[in-house]
Amino acid sequence: MLPKLKVQAGAVIALRLFDIAYSIDLQLVEDLCSQGSGRSTSRSRLSSTPPKALTFDVPPVLLTMTPVMLEFAGVSHQASVSARLYDFGVVALSVRTPAMDLSWEEYSTLCEAVDQSIGPNALGGGPWQNLLQQIRNSLTPAMTRPNASTLEEDHLVAIVQKWDRPVVGAELPKLIDLVPILSGENRPLSEKARRDLLKQRFSYYEDDLVVLTWDRAFIYEPRSDSDVSDILEVANAQLLEFRYYDELLDDELPRMYELVKQARRATNLLAPRRFADLARKLYTLVAEVTELTEKADNVLQVTEDVYLARIYLTALEIFRVPTVSAAVDRKLSIVRDTYAALYAEASGSRGELLEVAIVVLIVIEIAIALLHHTA
Numbered sequence: 001m002l003p004k005l006k007v008q009a010g011a012v013i014a015l016r017l018f019d020i021a022y023s024i025d026l027q028l029v030e031d032l033c034s035q036g037s038g039r040s041t042s043r044s045r046l047s048s049t050p051p052k053a054l055t056f057d058v059p060p061v062l063l064t065m066t067p068v069m070l071e072f073a074g075v076s077h078q079a080s081v082s083a084r085l086y087d088f089g090v091v092a093l094s095v096r097t098p099a100m101d102l103s104w105e106e107y108s109t110l111c112e113a114v115d116q117s118i119g120p121n122a123l124g125g126g127p128w129q130n131l132l133q134q135i136r137n138s139l140t141p142a143m144t145r146p147n148a149s150t151l152e153e154d155h156l157v158a159i160v161q162k163w164d165r166p167v168v169g170a171e172l173p174k175l176i177d178l179v180p181i182l183s184g185e186n187r188p189l190s191e192k193a194r195r196d197l198l199k200q201r202f203s204y205y206e207d208d209l210v211v212l213t214w215d216r217a218f219i220y221e222p223r224s225d226s227d228v229s230d231i232l233e234v235a236n237a238q239l240l241e242f243r244y245y246d247e248l249l250d251d252e253l254p255r256m257y258e259l260v261k262q263a264r265r266a267t268n269l270l271a272p273r274r275f276a277d278l279a280r281k282l283y284t285l286v287a288e289v290t291e292l293t294e295k296a297d298n299v300l301q302v303t304e305d306v307y308l309a310r311i312y313l314t315a316l317e318i319f320r321v322p323t324v325s326a327a328v329d330r331k332l333s334i335v336r337d338t339y340a341a342l343y344a345e346a347s348g349s350r351g352e353l354l355e356v357a358i359v360v361l362i363v364i365e366i367a368i369a370l371l372h373h374t375a
Helices: 026-037 104-118 128-142 169-175 179-183 191-197 227-264 271-297 306-318 321-374
Strands: 006-019 021-024 041-043 054-056 061-072 075-085 090-103 143-146 152-163 209-212 216-220 300-302
Touching (some): 006 227, 021 271, 061 090, 061 104, 075 128, 090 104, 090 227, 169 209, 179 191, 227 306, 271 321, 306 321
Antiparallel strands (some): 006 090, 021 143, 061 075, 209 216
């Protein structure tokens, strides 16, 4: 019987994404970093995929930040930190804890320790707010309309780059138990729950494997490609952006209805102006939301790489990005219809006022003619 697999090289990556602005000037980010903070920057690209097959529409800027110290079970671990800024206003923070010469059980324990220390339910919240404040302090000039949104997304990615012996990727679920890492559960799961967790599996070469779930992923990639983890980050960034505008429109729709009521209660003389002003505000809202959601929707251009395209589209489905995007589109449609109705009412009210003015002028002319005639 072969001994249990051992992770010779790998990492555990904790991702946390925040919507921090309406948009970010990425060229200015690079200029600010080169002039002041001294942070190294680069424009992100997929490491092993030809640009014509799969590429960023507007390549985000990747910043290397100061490492942080994490403590698990009384042992300190140095974790590298990076931040990726997208032009539609999202920053993705990544904390990478290395894993070397660990048994599979030790590696699983490390994944849970990272999640408990800096995951979504961590006591004290982890280093995220401090890292985010560093970004805000140094790069605010590059942000258009910074916001203090509390929305965020998180993802845990377990990566193995090398085992202690050659392994066929498709055989890994039989050799090791991936379920605890993918579920975060210590108690045994039902057979159906285990099958569901392992359902979204992908392999391109014989010696690789990707398994996706809602908030975690396992990646075995011996060539050290980061394309899959980058794609997962992009999908999370899209989800966050659509969630932000979904909530924004949820807040705007009741306010819009109240403003429409107020405009309709105005006197006839003021109604056209109020209808027109409100229509302009709604048109601006529609234009802004449409611009940013289109940027988010088109952040990654997929043409020829069928394997990565499948992973990307599956991640979008798992994260419910199409569902949230459709909700944003429906609410935008309501705002557009309201804008069109208000514009029509403004035009109609102006027409009514013009007709009244013409009648008044005719009456005045008749009155003047009568006065002249009697004089």
